[in-house]
Amino acid sequence: MPELPEVEALRGFLAERLTGRTVRRVLPVAISVLKTYDPPLDALEGRAFTGVVRHGKFLDLALGGERDDGLHLVVHLARAGWLRWQDTLPAKPPRPGKGPLALRLELAGEPAEGFDLTEAGTQKRLAVHVVRDPEEVPGVARLGPDPLSPAFDRAAFAAVLDARRQQIKGLLRDQSVISGIGNAYSDEILHAAKMSPFRLAADLSDEEVTTLYTALHEVLSSAVERARGLSAAELKAGKRLGLRVHGRAGEPCPVCGDTVRSVSFRDSTLEYCPTCQTGGKPLADRRLSRLLK
Numbered sequence: 001m002p003e004l005p006e007v008e009a010l011r012g013f014l015a016e017r018l019t020g021r022t023v024r025r026v027l028p029v030a031i032s033v034l035k036t037y038d039p040p041l042d043a044l045e046g047r048a049f050t051g052v053v054r055h056g057k058f059l060d061l062a063l064g065g066e067r068d069d070g071l072h073l074v075v076h077l078a079r080a081g082w083l084r085w086q087d088t089l090p091a092k093p094p095r096p097g098k099g100p101l102a103l104r105l106e107l108a109g110e111p112a113e114g115f116d117l118t119e120a121g122t123q124k125r126l127a128v129h130v131v132r133d134p135e136e137v138p139g140v141a142r143l144g145p146d147p148l149s150p151a152f153d154r155a156a157f158a159a160v161l162d163a164r165r166q167q168i169k170g171l172l173r174d175q176s177v178i179s180g181i182g183n184a185y186s187d188e189i190l191h192a193a194k195m196s197p198f199r200l201a202a203d204l205s206d207e208e209v210t211t212l213y214t215a216l217h218e219v220l221s222s223a224v225e226r227a228r229g230l231s232a233a234e235l236k237a238g239k240r241l242g243l244r245v246h247g248r249a250g251e252p253c254p255v256c257g258d259t260v261r262s263v264s265f266r267d268s269t270l271e272y273c274p275t276c277q278t279g280g281k282p283l284a285d286r287r288l289s290r291l292l293k
Contacts, residue, residue, distance in 0.1 A: 001079045002058060004147070004180030005223035006235045010083060011054045013232055014115075017085065018049040018061065022108040026073075029094050030102040032124045033117065039071060039130050044105075047071065053134075056143045058181030059083075060196045073139050075117065078125035079247075084116045085232050102126050115232075130276060143179040148220055157213045161201040168204070168212070169270060181220070184239070187246040187271050189219045191255075196278045197229035197263075197270055245271045 002010070023044045028034050034041060047063040050070070054060070061073040077083065081102070088111040094101055100118040107113045119126040129137045144160070145152045160177055171177055172186040181189070190197050190231055195208065204212065206273035226242050241245060244254050249262035249271050258275035263285050274280050 001182050001185070002056075002077045002082070002235075003182040003185050004054075004187070004220060005227045006239055007054050007057050007059060007077070007180070008224050009227035009230055009235055010232060011052050011059060012228065013052050013085070013230075014059070014061065014083075015052040017113070018107075019051055020048060021113075022046065022048045023063065024106045024108040024112065024114075027093055027104045027106070028102075028128075029096050029104065029254075030119070030122050030124065030126075031096075032131075033102040033119075033126050033128050035127050036129045036131060036136075041130055043071060043130065044073060054180075056146070056175055057182070058134070058137065058140055058143075060140075062102060069132060071132060072134050073170070074129040074131060074134055076125075076127040076139060077117075078119070078123075078127065080120040080123065081126035082118050082120075082236070084118055086114055086116060088112065089114050103128055132262065138186060139175070141178045144175065144177045147178050147216055148180075148224070154210060156215045158206075158209050161204060161209060164201040164216045166201050167197065168195065168201050172216075175227070181216075182229050183268050183270065184243060184246040185219060185223065188243060191245045191253075191273060191276060192214065192219050194276050196274060196283075245273055247271065258262045 023046065026041050026044050028041060044063055050062045050064045052059065057076060059075045063071045065071065089106050094104055098243050100120050101116055102119050103117040105114045117126060131137060134140045145156065164171060169186055169190060172181050172189060173183065193212045195212060223242055227238055230238050245260050248260045251260050253260055253273040253276060256273065256275045258273050260271050260273055261282055262269050262271050263283050274282050
């Protein structure tokens with residue numbers, strides 16, 4: 001799943017290519033991708049992009065035009081969605097089918113540039129909204145603070161954690177608490193902080209809160225810098241190269257050499273290093289597991 005660093009890189013990538021350009025047409029291929037109907041998707045045609053903003057894991061493509069009412073094309077790539085830039089789009093419009101293509105946006109001009117939104121798998125959670133205000137998108141309206149915002153300092157982070165009887169892994173992924181962090185970077189942050197994913201937020205000492213905040217900021221900032229300037233096609237591989245534990249079960253921990261282990265849940269898996277994070281004790285590989293005695 002694209003998380004804050006990749007979505008921020010996509011924001012920059014798209015801002016360079018879209019700002020000032022006019023939409024020729026938008027073609028939905030998978031009906032499930034469009035989550036709004038008013039304004040209609042074709043209301044974007046003839047409008048020019050005025051900028052691209054990130055809200056957590058959401059991309060907000062703003063459009064203006066001769067009309068006074070601005071519109072926003074808001075995209076959430078979900079777990080298996082992606083954006084593919086096309087320097088030259090096919091002349092023939094796409095046909096609905098069983099392939100991964102969900103939506104195509106074509107820019108005015110020759111050759112016809114634009115992008116495809118694709119989604120692998122069968123769950124189809126990729127979401128596109130056309131709205132007058134991004135706050136009309138429920139997922140955007142409920143977002144917590146952005147962890148890389150200057151306002152999100154150590155005190156703000158401590159306030160988020162205060163008295164929460166919630167496992168820190170789940171809290172970091174909760175978009176209503178902190179926006180933009182998903183499964184991969186929560187694993188990386190906890191590894192950098194040398195903290196078990198099953199610690200309760202309310203039980204952290206002041207020193208541990210500081211350690212976790214520092215790890216959060218450093219992991220995300222470094223990932224954003226690594227992703228900056230990469231094309232949309234390069235971002236997935238770039239993300240994996242920068243990960244130390246997530247997706248690396250069975251490999252040696254780059255810090256201590258212990259074997260990275262995993263815990264599987266119904267729809268996700270976390271990775272961690274026992275030596276670095278759990279005092280050498282493996283975590284039981286079952287939902288809501290506790291440290292093995």
